[in-house]
Amino acid sequence: MPLLKNGTVTADPWHDGTAGLIVTLEQWRAQRDTLLARNVPLGLRLAPSDDVETVGDDARRFALIAIDFPAFTDGRPYSSARLLRERYGYDGELRATGQVLRDQLSFMQRCGFDAFEIANPNAAQDFAAAVGEISVVYQPAGDREPTIAASAHRAA
Amino acid sequence: MVAIYHYDDADRTLVRERVAQFRDQVDRRLSGALTEEEFRPLRLMNGLYLQLHAYMLRVAIPYGTVSADQMRVLAAIARRYDRDYGHFTTRQNIQFNWIKLEETPDLLHDLAQVDMHAIQTSGNVIRNVTADHYAGAAADELDDSRIYAEIIRQWSTLHPEFSFLPRKFKIAVTASATDRAALKVHDIGVRLHERDGAPGFEVMVGGGQGRTPMIAKTIRDFLPEHDLLSYLEAILRVYNRQGRRDNKYKARIKILVHDLGAAAFAAKVEAEWAEIKDGPLGLPEAEVARIRHHFQPPAFRDLDAPNSLHVAKARIDPAFARWLRINTHAHKQPGYAIVDVSLKPVGGIPGDATADQMDALADIAAQYSFDEIRVTHTQNLVLPHVEEGALHAVWQALGRHGLATPNVGLASDIISCPGMDYCSLATARSIPIAQAISTRLADLDAQEDLGVLGIKISGCINACGHHHVGHIGILGLEKNGQEYYQLTLGGDPGADASLGEVIGKSFSAGGIVDAVEKITVAYRALRTPGEAFIDAYRRLGPAPFKETLYAAA
Ligand code: HEM
Ligand code: SF4
Numbered sequence: 227m228p229l230l231k232n233g234t235v236t237a238d239p240w241h242d243g244t245a246g247l248i249v250t251l252e253q254w255r256a257q258r259d260t261l262l263a264r265n266v267p268l269g270l271r272l273a274p275s276d277d278v279e280t281v282g283d284d285a286r287r288f289a290l291i292a293i294d295f296p297a298f299t300d301g302r303p304y305s306s307a308r309l310l311r312e313r314y315g316y317d318g319e320l321r322a323t324g325q326v327l328r329d330q331l332s333f334m335q336r337c338g339f340d341a342f343e344i345a346n347p348n349a350a351q352d353f354a355a356a357v358g359e360i361s362v363v364y365q366p367a368g369d370r371e372p373t374i375a376a377s378a379h380r381a382a
Numbered sequence: 383m384v385a386i387y388h389y390d391d392a393d394r395t396l397v398r399e400r401v402a403q404f405r406d407q408v409d410r411r412l413s414g415a416l417t418e419e420e421f422r423p424l425r426l427m428n429g430l431y432l433q434l435h436a437y438m439l440r441v442a443i444p445y446g447t448v449s450a451d452q453m454r455v456l457a458a459i460a461r462r463y464d465r466d467y468g469h470f471t472t473r474q475n476i477q478f479n480w481i482k483l484e485e486t487p488d489l490l491h492d493l494a495q496v497d498m499h500a501i502q503t504s505g506n507v508i509r510n511v512t513a514d515h516y517a518g519a520a521a522d523e524l525d526d527s528r529i530y531a532e533i534i535r536q537w538s539t540l541h542p543e544f545s546f547l548p549r550k551f552k553i554a555v556t557a558s559a560t561d562r563a564a565l566k567v568h569d570i571g572v573r574l575h576e577r578d579g580a581p582g583f584e585v586m587v588g589g590g591q592g593r594t595p596m597i598a599k600t601i602r603d604f605l606p607e608h609d610l611l612s613y614l615e616a617i618l619r620v621y622n623r624q625g626r627r628d629n630k631y632k633a634r635i636k637i638l639v640h641d642l643g644a645a646a647f648a649a650k651v652e653a654e655w656a657e658i659k660d661g662p663l664g665l666p667e668a669e670v671a672r673i674r675h676h677f678q679p680p681a682f683r684d685l686d687a688p689n690s691l692h693v694a695k696a697r698i699d700p701a702f703a704r705w706l707r708i709n710t711h712a713h714k715q716p717g718y719a720i721v722d723v724s725l726k727p728v729g730g731i732p733g734d735a736t737a738d739q740m741d742a743l744a745d746i747a748a749q750y751s752f753d754e755i756r757v758t759h760t761q762n763l764v765l766p767h768v769e770e771g772a773l774h775a776v777w778q779a780l781g782r783h784g785l786a787t788p789n790v791g792l793a794s795d796i797i798s799c800p801g802m803d804y805c806s807l808a809t810a811r812s813i814p815i816a817q818a819i820s821t822r823l824a825d826l827d828a829q830e831d832l833g834v835l836g837i838k839i840s841g842c843i844n845a846c847g848h849h850h851v852g853h854i855g856i857l858g859l860e861k862n863g864q865e866y867y868q869l870t871l872g873g874d875p876g877a878d879a880s881l882g883e884v885i886g887k888s889f890s891a892g893g894i895v896d897a898v899e900k901i902t903v904a905y906r907a908l909r910t911p912g913e914a915f916i917d918a919y920r921r922l923g924p925a926p927f928k929e930t931l932y933a934a935a
């Protein structure tokens with residue numbers, strides 16, 4: 227599956243295990259200390275139903291967190307992403323996997339996703355078009371763009 | 383200047399970019415690059431449904447406020463893209479029933495010219511925010527509820543986290559003790575009140591209609607103004623994460639609130655809120671002031687010595703007098719009145735307005751109501767700010783366009799969903815039932831004698847016609863290809879909300895009209911002087927009504 231990162235299609239270093247080891251939340255909870263002792267970069271794979279609270283501040287120990295969208299209509303990963311970024315200070319790669327479609331990319335990006343496994347061959351062009359479609363925002367989210375209200379007060 | 387939210391460049395940019403975005407999505411759908419399954423949520427987020435005969439487009443009218451210019455554009459759209467009419471709905475929206483997919487981008491472009499759009503009028507998102515249709519005018523309000531509705535509208539528009547909720551989400555706002563927005567049958571109801579002189583909100587959660595009707599529970603008596611958005615975000619986050627996604631009939635927040643219990647749900651919200659309440663969603667006074675600025679009262683004239691022309695005219699013209707009694711309402715500004723415009727002519731289709739009627743209303747609003755029109759959740763319209771001295775002229779002008787039926791709040795002011803005539807989910811017709819009942823109960827003296835009586839009709843259990851909160855509720859069902867109608871009594875959408883009870887076996891299409899009439903006869907016989915139908919029902923219970931309906935049969 228092509229990986230889109232920073233707007234370009236790149237090879238996925240986690241794909242063949244060279245970048246590090248990816249674990250599920252269950253594995254992490256069962257073997258946390260052993261995994262940490264192995265001293266390799268760790269990735270965490272989350273399902274939409276996984277409670278990111280159980281990862282908590284450990285989020286920062288991962289180099290990759292991938293959250294699955296089993297269907298693009300499942301909106302839970304948006305909340306997971308914001309919590310990881312805004313509450314648990316995660317600043318590594320946050321990857322969307324599963325049914326990742328062009329028309330959801332800008333919502334994903336605003337919630338803090340910065341990498342996308344996307345089946346579409348035109349992923350890079352699509353991404354550039356998708357995230358530029360709506361240039362103003364009304365509400366703060368993980369992206370911390372100035373909102374329309376904030377800009378209005380600044381201008382006033 | 384009209385007291386509506388005036389878009390600035392940023393608001394306009396968003397709407398225009400959204401039109402371009404949707405144009406591209408439609409192109410990709412037409413070229414086959416998008417499957418219908420992928421396109422569906424995209425078109426739904428832009429208010430476009432696929433119905434029995436054609437596409438239906440629902441246009442947002444935030445909190446029901448529309449200017450004369452906007453109304454003229456709605457009329458033009460009805461002519462150009464539809465069959466010369468539009469349908470005002472219970473969610474203070476307007477729907478066009480005969481739309482072609484390939485024309486929708488142009489239609490949305492036309493709307494954008496007057497700062498209108500169809501964003502989030504459908505789909506599993508936070509829908510068009512509704513408010514008291516008398517906001518900014520009612521004598522009994524504490525403040526203009528549209529200020530807070532607009533603040534919520536902005537926060538919820540294209541919210542990146544909440545665009546794929548388990549199910550649709552409806553928020554209503556009021557700022558008066560009288561609930562004219564049916565707060566308690568909304569996913570969230572927000573009621574402004576004051577404590578020690580400071581504004582804040584009662585927050586109610588988990589109301590709804592549909593197949594599992596529920597009355598919302600209050601989870602906060604008083605939420606300071608500053609915390610409005612962070613608290614809403616906390617509620618939505620809890621719902622987005624924990625609402626059921628396995629069964630769409632159990633996916634509304636009301637089921638989550640019910641399953642957890644209101645106290646446990648509230649505890650989750652409070653815990654989430656504690657984490658974010660000091661974050662960037664705090665609502666500074668300056669921001670409330672910025673939005674309030676858009677809702678300045680119009681330039682009312684100082685009418686210390688009120689013009690009493692209407693009083694004199696009423697003395698000599700009983701038809702005008704009746705309209706005054708029934709279709710006008712107390713205004714907060716001395717010398718002004720609120721005018722209800724009925725979209726329920728006898729035998730008509732509830733909520734329908736022709737393009738010519740829309741244009742006429744725009745003209746009347748421009749001349750007599752500071753350019754402002756409101757849409758009500760009972761599928762009527764309102765001219766919010768009419769000088770009393772002009773009431774007679776307004777009545778005549780409305781009458782020329784069939785818009786002065788003096789029945790607002792009365793038995794023939796029926797709410798009805800589109801039902802089998804348009805809707806792909808319908809199990810029975812609802813519009814023809816509404817037409818038959820309003821024809822049967824047409825006599826105006828008798829209606830006035832009956833007093834406030836809400837008859838509400840839905841064409842299937844989804845309850846778009848609010849039948850659960852009808853004083854008399856009618857639900858159209860189907861068995862073996864045969865339509866039949868279930869009757870409920872005692873529902874009410876107000877501050878003291880209640881759900882109607884099924885009182886016996888169902889009726890045929892003809893039988894339901896007789897049944898409604900019998901109930902009105904029974905009520906007249908049973909009431910105490912001045913007792914409204916709902917009060918009589920609450921006092922008497924279903925027994926005497928059951929008896930009239932079923933005993934003699
Ligand atoms: C014609 C196409 C329509 C379709 C396909 C449709 C579909 C639905 C469905 C499926 C529900 C149930 C949602 C649930 O319980 O989760 C619903 C509820 C509702 N709809 Fe419609 N509807 C249509 C038209 C309308 C119209 C014309 C109105 C306004 C007159 C309306 C207003 C409402 C309201 C007020 C509710 C119930 C409140 C709630 O619990 O959300 N709908 N609709
Ligand atoms: S109640 Fe049923 S029939 Fe009526 S509009 Fe809603 S979905 Fe259609």
